Amino acid sequence: MSSTPAAKSDDDLYREGSQYRIWSFSQSELEEVRRSVNRIASEHLAHEHQMARSAERGGEEEGVKIEYLTEGEEYEMLLHYCVKVQDAAAVYKLPSHIKATAIQYLKRFYLKYSLMEFHPRNIMYTCLFLATKSENHFISIDNFVQPLQRVSKQSIIDLEFIVAQTLSFTLLVHHAFNPIHGYFLDLQSVFADRMDEIRSAHDRARRYANDSLFSDAAFLFTPPQIALAALMMANEGLMDAYMDVKFGQNAVLLRQLKTTTERIKSYIVEGGKPKIGSERALALERKLYVCRNPEKARKRFGNGSSSESLNDSAEPAAKRVKIEQEDTVMT
Amino acid sequence: MPDSGLQSRTGTSGTAASAAIKKRVGKKDRYSKDRKVGEGTYAVVYLGRQLSTNRVIAIKKIKVGQFKDGLDMSAIREIKFLSELRHENVIELIDVFVSSGTARSLNLVLEYLSADLEMVIKDRSVMFTAADIKSWMYMTFAGLYYCHRHSVLHRDLKPNNLLLSPTGHLKIADFGLARQQPGPYDPMTPTVVTRWYRAPELLLGSKIYTRKVDVWAVGIIFAELMLRTPYLPGQTDLDQLDLTFRAFGTPTEESWPGVSSLPDYFYDPEKTSAATAASDPKSGIYPPPTREQMRMQFSAASESALDFLLKMTTLDPAKRIDTKECLETAYFKEMPAPTPPERLPRLSAKNDSDPHVGSESEGVGKNLKREKVDEIAEREKRLGDVAKKLKF
Numbered sequence: 021m022s023s024t025p026a027a028k029s030d031d032d033l034y035r036e037g038s039q040y041r042i043w044s045f046s047q048s049e050l051e052e053v054r055r056s057v058n059r060i061a062s063e064h065l066a067h068e069h070q071m072a073r074s075a076e077r078g079g080e081e082e083g084v085k086i087e088y089l090t091e092g093e094e095y096e097m098l099l100h101y102c103v104k105v106q107d108a109a110a111v112y113k114l115p116s117h118i119k120a121t122a123i124q125y126l127k128r129f130y131l132k133y134s135l136m137e138f139h140p141r142n143i144m145y146t147c148l149f150l151a152t153k154s155e156n157h158f159i160s161i162d163n164f165v166q167p168l169q170r171v172s173k174q175s176i177i178d179l180e181f182i183v184a185q186t187l188s189f190t191l192l193v194h195h196a197f198n199p200i201h202g203y204f205l206d207l208q209s210v211f212a213d214r215m216d217e218i219r220s221a222h223d224r225a226r227r228y229a230n231d232s233l234f235s236d237a238a239f240l241f242t243p244p245q246i247a248l249a250a251l252m253m254a255n256e257g258l259m260d261a262y263m264d265v266k267f268g269q270n271a272v273l274l275r276q277l278k279t280t281t282e283r284i285k286s287y288i289v290e291g292g293k294p295k296i297g298s299e300r301a302l303a304l305e306r307k308l309y310v311c312r313n314p315e316k317a318r319k320r321f322g323n324g325s326s327s328e329s330l331n332d333s334a335e336p337a338a339k340r341v342k343i344e345q346e347d348t349v350m351t
Numbered sequence: 352m353p354d355s356g357l358q359s360r361t362g363t364s365g366t367a368a369s370a371a372i373k374k375r376v377g378k379k380d381r382y383s384k385d386r387k388v389g390e391g392t393y394a395v396v397y398l399g400r401q402l403s404t405n406r407v408i409a410i411k412k413i414k415v416g417q418f419k420d421g422l423d424m425s426a427i428r429e430i431k432f433l434s435e436l437r438h439e440n441v442i443e444l445i446d447v448f449v450s451s452g453t454a455r456s457l458n459l460v461l462e463y464l465s466a467d468l469e470m471v472i473k474d475r476s477v478m479f480t481a482a483d484i485k486s487w488m489y490m491t492f493a494g495l496y497y498c499h500r501h502s503v504l505h506r507d508l509k510p511n512n513l514l515l516s517p518t519g520h521l522k523i524a525d526f527g528l529a530r531q532q533p534g535p536y537d538p539m540t541p542t543v544v545t546r547w548y549r550a551p552e553l554l555l556g557s558k559i560y561t562r563k564v565d566v567w568a569v570g571i572i573f574a575e576l577m578l579r580t581p582y583l584p585g586q587t588d589l590d591q592l593d594l595t596f597r598a599f600g601t602p603t604e605e606s607w608p609g610v611s612s613l614p615d616y617f618y619d620p621e622k623t624s625a626a627t628a629a630s631d632p633k634s635g636i637y638p639p640p641t642r643e644q645m646r647m648q649f650s651a652a653s654e655s656a657l658d659f660l661l662k663m664t665t666l667d668p669a670k671r672i673d674t675k676e677c678l679e680t681a682y683f684k685e686m687p688a689p690t691p692p693e694r695l696p697r698l699s700a701k702n703d704s705d706p707h708v709g710s711e712s713e714g715v716g717k718n719l720k721r722e723k724v725d726e727i728a729e730r731e732k733r734l735g736d737v738a739k740k741l742k743f
């Protein structure tokens with residue numbers, strides 16, 4: 021037994037956490053993950069559809085070529101659903117950090133599965149439901165589904181297991197909001213005479229942090245880094261002065277931080293831009309419907325347009341999911 | 352300064368991406384479930400083995416019937432925090448799995464720990480020394496300091512949640528009530544922590560509280576280790592408050608600024624003001640204990656052990672020491688040195704062979720209940736009257 025606890029830096033602590041260990045990537049890794057998820061799902065669905073057709077017709081056919089979502093389209097839709105999480109969070113009047121956790125759950129989930137395997141609508145509500153619980157803001161399932169249309173209690177309860185499992189049960193998510201608050205307090209002690217300026221920088225930074233939710237920033241950077249970038253965007257002069265006071269002695273670190281925050285800014289700006297419009301969303305929904313249900317789709321949209329609702333089930337498209345739910349206990 | 356993670360290099364090793372794909376929901380381990388070893392409010396605990404390694408493990412199966420609203424909140428909290436915490440003195444969460452079958456259930460795979468501190472305290476055939484107590488205290492604070500650095504409040508520390516490994520290592524367990532240190536606008540419920548270990552700010556209904564509630568609880572556990580009987584075994588919340596203030600004095604605006612504005616503070620501010628600090632047991636007002644009284648009560652404690660106890664049980668949470676200061680306190684530096692874990696006393700063979708079946712949990716509590724019931728009823732009534740008078 022040592023007499024003093026091993027001195028660990030805050031960075032060491034962060035690196036021990038699941039957000040760093042499991043959910044941090046470089047830009048190219050992230051792209052590779054999404055590419056493979058998309059490819060595996062497309063191939064898998066193509067195979068299933070092929071099997072279904074040959075079983076049905078008892079022979080091969082000059083199959084209608086099904087268009088699967090590309091990884092880019094999946095990403096567009098994912099962000100579209102992140103916005104929907106935000107809208108839903110507003111219905112329950114949830115605090116920012118719970119909304120942010122739900123959005124991050126959703127984005128993490130779709131690093132493991134394709135939207136073509138699990139339709140994002142019910143996954144999105146499930147992520148929100150799970151986030152309320154893991155952030156200690158319990159809403160009963162009855163109250164939760166009450167304002168929702170076409171979402172059954174059971175589908176959320178069923179998917180909750182799958183979502184939690186897919187997230188490897190790492191439910192703790194760190195956001196930029198807390199470090200923004202920390203910097204806010206620290207700024208006040210450094211520049212006691214600039215209160216108003218600091219307060220408005222804080223408020224604007226929170227909005228930038230919110231914008232960052234609609235980008236990949238949280239996979240690529242740490243919450244304090246994002247917080248710093250958000251504050252820089254909110255008031256560059258103030259933050260330059262602050263960084264000089266704090267890190268002026270360490271030119272290398274200062275330069276590193278500046279480079280990092282510059283990079284993060286571009287993600288925040290991107291995240292703050294309006295997402296796809298309803299027309300594009302409908303087109304993507306339709307494409308998604310077709311590749312999930314080629315047979316039904318052919319009947320329904322046989323030749324061209326239909327304004328019928330795309331009420332897709334959230335059933336897993338692939339059988340693999342069932343295998344993964346199998347009991348692991350042997351008695 | 353909130354620089355945790357500021358310098359962390361982002362991005363993981365090159366193979367992470369393909370590994371993420373390959374793993375999908377992670378590789379599966381298999382476990383055997385051999386026999387039931389315990390049962391809590393929301394879980395049944397089984398002894399089992401990890402089949403790939405033959406390692407002995409505990410499976411904590413969350414009770415079904417708790418599933419109307421999906422995954423159980425306590426289970427979510429426990430999983431959420433234990434997934435983040437890795438420390439010699441915090442129980443290891445090895446895996447989590449969902450079992451299907453007739454009723455789907457959530458299972459936590461934990462390291463198997465056959466005993467807990469409560470059993471050791473209650474087992475009259477086990478003798479322990481000041482050095483042993485120091486060792487348990489040190490391990491508790493090492494684990495708790497680590498939790499607190501991760502902004503995790505345990506909120507339910509008590510001897511039965513401090514588990515002991517076969518090598519004598521103490522591990523903090525049962526994170527079903529844990530939560531993150533809340534933000535400034537995020538009040539928490541004050542009704543956490545098993546009553547006997549509940550800090551005065553909670554008893555007084557404070558909704559905003561901190562890591563210091565855990566320090567208080569360990570302070571009370573420290574007293575229990577020295578006395579070998581629960582130190583403040585209150586039977587009701589009001590009784591708990593009374594016992595607490597009897598032991599440490601009734602807080603005043605002078606000793607604890609702001610205390611009189613806490614929701615459940617009903618003492619007469621006139622009587623608790625410095626000018627009239629005279630004790631008035633009829634209205635629940637007690638003076639702080641003198642050093643001599645403390646020495647008599649904890650006759651085996653050294654001066655620095657007493658200092659330590661008083662610092663952990665300082666009523667005003669702002670003045671109570673934090674876990675870092677606890678680890679640096681003189682008590683841990685003076686002789687005797689803490690006993691190395693492997694040399695700590697164990698349960699007697701009788702209790703160790705089947706620790707969870709034979710142990711008379713609540714035995715001590717029940718006796719106390721019987722002995723004290725009249726006295727308590729009396730005190731309750733008195734305090735209830737005071738409370739009524741002042742509130743309306």
Ligand SMILES: Nc1ncnc2c1ncn2[C@@H]1O[C@H](COP(=O)(O)OP(=O)(O)OP(=O)(O)O)[C@@H](O)[C@H]1O
Nearest residue numbers: 389390391392393394396409461462463464525707
């Ligand atoms: N890791 C473990 N190894 C061995 N036994 C354990 C382990 N965890 C729990 N137990 C046993 O199972 C019992 C139930 O544990 P659990 O933590 O679910 O509830 P509890 O703490 O006893 O009660 P409550 O839920 O009211 O706090 C414990 O009292 C203990 O005897």
Ligand SMILES: [Mg+2]
Nearest residue numbers: 391511512525
């Ligand atoms: Mg327990």
